[in-house]
Amino acid sequence: MLMLLKYCKEMQERLRDLSENDNNQKLLFLIEEDIKGIPCFQNETLIAIKALHGTTLEVPDPDEDVDYRQRRYGIFLRSKWVRYLFT
Structure with a gap:
């Protein structure tokens, strides 16, 4: 499990490096x-x-909301120009 976490962290760093390079912006x-x-994203939901x-982006923990009888998932995107709500 430790190797998998290390691999995922390395991939995240590589993606960050690629995305921050101005020459790659138009090709990324x-x-x-x-x-x-x-591997860490296999058999997982992808959004x-x-x-x-x-x-x-905020994804609240559905188990922390005691107002609902059933688990309720949501995604909140906030920007200066547009507000999004996905449930």
């Missing part, structure tokens, strides 16, 4: 198979979001 894109090919710079 991923397809579903690229992401699902990473891809393209948003404006400065947008924040």
